[in-house]
Each structure stands twice: as structure tokens, then as C-alpha cells.
Amino acid sequence: MLIINGKDESAFIGKSVDEFACQKGFNKEYMAVEINGEILPRDKFDSKFNDGDRVEIVCFVGGG
Amino acid sequence: MMDINDDFLELSGHKFSSRFILGSGKFSLSLLEAAIKDAKAQIVTLALRRVNDGGSENILDFIPKDITILPNTSGARNADEAVRIAKLARELGCGDFVKVECIKDSRYLLPDNYETIKATEKLANLGFVVMPYMYPDLNVARDLVNAGAACVMPLGAPIGTNKGLATREFIKILIDEIDLPVIVDAGIGSPSQACEAMQMGCAAVMANTAIATSGDVRAMAKAFALSIEAGRLAYLAGLGEVSEIARASSPLSGFLE
Numbered sequence: 139m140l141i142i143n144g145k146d147e148s149a150f151i152g153k154s155v156d157e158f159a160c161q162k163g164f165n166k167e168y169m170a171v172e173i174n175g176e177i178l179p180r181d182k183f184d185s186k187f188n189d190g191d192r193v194e195i196v197c198f199v200g201g202g
Numbered sequence: 203m204m205d206i207n208d209d210f211l212e213l214s215g216h217k218f219s220s221r222f223i224l225g226s227g228k229f230s231l232s233l234l235e236a237a238i239k240d241a242k243a244q245i246v247t248l249a250l251r252r253v254n255d256g257g258s259e260n261i262l263d264f265i266p267k268d269i270t271i272l273p274n275t276s277g278a279r280n281a282d283e284a285v286r287i288a289k290l291a292r293e294l295g296c297g298d299f300v301k302v303e304c305i306k307d308s309r310y311l312l313p314d315n316y317e318t319i320k321a322t323e324k325l326a327n328l329g330f331v332v333m334p335y336m337y338p339d340l341n342v343a344r345d346l347v348n349a350g351a352a353c354v355m356p357l358g359a360p361i362g363t364n365k366g367l368a369t370r371e372f373i374k375i376l377i378d379e380i381d382l383p384v385i386v387d388a389g390i391g392s393p394s395q396a397c398e399a400m401q402m403g404c405a406a407v408m409a410n411t412a413i414a415t416s417g418d419v420r421a422m423a424k425a426f427a428l429s430i431e432a433g434r435l436a437y438l439a440g441l442g443e444v445s446e447i448a449r450a451s452s453p454l455s456g457f458l459e
Contacts (some may be wrong), residue, residue, distance in 0.1 A: 143252040143253070144252070162253075164253050165260060167260075168260040168262060168294070169253060169294075170250075170290040170291070170293040170294050172286075172290060175286075177289055177290060177293050179293075180293070180295075194252065194290075195252065195253050196250050196251060196252055196253065196290050197250070197251070197253045197260060197294070198248040198249070198250060198260065198261050198262055198271075198273065198291075198294060198296075199248065199249050199250070199251045199261055200225075200226040200227040200228065200229055200231075200234070200248065200249065200261055201225065201226060201227045201247060201248055201249025201250075201274055201276055202225030202226070202227045202228075202247055202249075202274070202276075202361065202362075202388075202408075202410030202411065
């Protein structure tokens with residue numbers, strides 16, 4: 139299973155962060171990615187998701 | 203005469219001529235850029251959240267490039283979560299500033315000072331410019347100084363309440379005893395309250411809800427900018443003494459007979 143932002147995204151096992159962002163319509167410039175508790179550097183967004191990964195993809199929003 | 207143009211807010215060596223930190227929550231994105239301009243803000247806070255499906259529009263597109271982004275760690279319930287959020291925020295490439303928020307209580311959103319100190323120490327060691335949101339306690343403020351904070355950010359009243367300087371007397375103690383900038387954060391609901399904070403000697407004021415939920419966002423942003431500048435100028439000028447009895451302003455001699 140692959141969990142991205144709390145959802146089962148197992149269809150993306152073996153696909154890269156780039157591919158995920160592209161398909162979901164996310165702008166990579168504004169994303170930070172954490173895989174299994176470790177930050178994924180921006181120049182590694184071609185890394186592939188593995189079965190069992192837990193991923194958080196975050197961006198800035200308004201806040202005080 | 204005091205020249206406010208030579209007066210800077212300094213945070214870990216970074217200088218700002220504006221003493222108004224604007225929160226970006228609750229704004230429509232279309233109004234945010236104008237509000238920043240009207241507020242004359244140079245520091246704007248942001249939060250970090252999971253990306254939403256299809257959300258290609260990003261708040262950074264609505265913030266001028268010369269603005270210093272101050273990510274907060276809202277959502278963190280303890281030091282470790284705050285550090286995690288801060289690292290993710292820094293990965294987004296908007297610099298080393300971070301506003302630490304460690305909050306467990308969901309009704310009053312009061313900061314957990316103990317976790318805030320721990321987070322501040324860890325983040326300062328990682329090279330962040332740490333601006334901790336705190337409950338105004340002198341001992342905690344001293345611990346935050348020792349932990350490497352760039353300032354302390356005591357709350358005036360609970361977040362988003364617009365109740366003003368409910369903690370006035372304790373903020374005053376921090377101003378008197380702490381060498382770092384004291385920036386009042388949370389609860390400031392009106393320009394007069396912001397002005398009072400500045401007159402007391404706060405180094406800056408942070409506000410969000412008061413502007414974002416006002417009837418005219420741009421006018422209120424400007425009103426805050428003016429009041430903060432007025433309060434600062436009054437503080438630098440030095441307020442006159444308060445007296446229990448009247449002291450005549452006009453000469454008490456030479457009356458007409």
C-alpha cells in the first residue's frame with residue numbers, strides 16, 4: 139500500500155513524485171515532500187514511490 | 203526630533219523598517235497583495251498544509267518577492283512536530299524564518315510554553331531565525347532567549363478573538379526584562395490596541411483576523427500601519443508623566459484683575 143496525504147494511492151507505486159504531481163495537477167515549484175519521515179530534496183522528485191511508503195506533500199497556505 | 207526613517211526592527215541581524223507583521227489567513231487571495239501593500243508589511247506569515255487535488259493556484263503568487271515569508275508551525279502539538287513542519291517549510295525555499303507555534307489546547311489555542319522552548323532550541327541549532335509564539339511568562343521568555351530565539355511573541359489575547367491586550371501587564375514585564383524584540387502576537391483587534399502595544403515598547407505587532415475580517419480590508423490594513431507607526435513614534439519620543447491631580451498647562455501667574 140502507498141499512503142499519500144492520508145489516502146491510499148497504491149496506483150502510484152513505482153511512479154515518481156513528478157508523475158504524481160503532474161497527474162494531480164500540483165505545481166512542483168510549490169511543494170515539499172516527505173517520505174517515511176524524511177524530506178525528499180527538490181532535485182530528487184524523480185524518485186519512485188515504493189510499496190509501504192507513507193508520503194506527505196505540503197504547500198504554503200494562508201495562516202497567521 | 204525622532205526620525206522614524208532611521209528606526210529598524212532587527213531580527214537576528216535582518217533589518218526591517220516596518221514593524222507590522224501581517225498574517226495571511228482568512229484573506230481572499232485577490233485582496234492579499236493589496237493588503238500587504240496598504241499595511242506596508244515586510245514580513246507575512248504563512249501556514250503549511252497538505253496540497254489539495256487540483257490546487258494549482260498558490261498563495262506565493264500573491265505575495266511580492268521582496269516580502270520575508272514567515273512560515274508558522276500551526277498544527278504542531280509538540281516540539282518534534284514543530285521542527286518537522288519548520289523543516290518542510292524551509293524546503294519550500296522561502297528562507298530560514300519560522301514562527302514556532304506549539305498548541306495542544308483546541309478551545310483557546312494557548313501555546314504550550316514548555317514545548318515551545320524545546321522547539322526553539324532545536325530550530326535555532328538548525329540555523330533558523332526562530333520567532334516563538336508564547337504565553338507571556340518572564341521565566342519562559344528568559345529560557346527562549348537562552349534557547350536562541352530571535353524575539354519573543356507573547357499573545358495579547360487568544361488567537362482570532364480581537365480582544366486586544368488582555369495580557370498587557372505581563373507583556374510590559376517582558377519588555378522591561380528581555381533584551382530581544384517583544385512582538386505582540388494574537389488577539390490584537392483594532393488599530394488603537396496595536397498603537398498601545400507599540401507605545402508600551404513592543405518592537406512590532408502581528409495581526410491577521412482584525413484586518414481579514416474587517417469591513418474594508420485595505421482601509422483596515424492602512425489604519426494598522428498608521429497606528430503602529432504612531433505608537434512607535436510616541437514610544438521613541440517618550441510619553442509625558444501621568445499625575446493624580448491637575449497640573450496647569452497655562453501659567454498660574456499674571457491673571458487679569
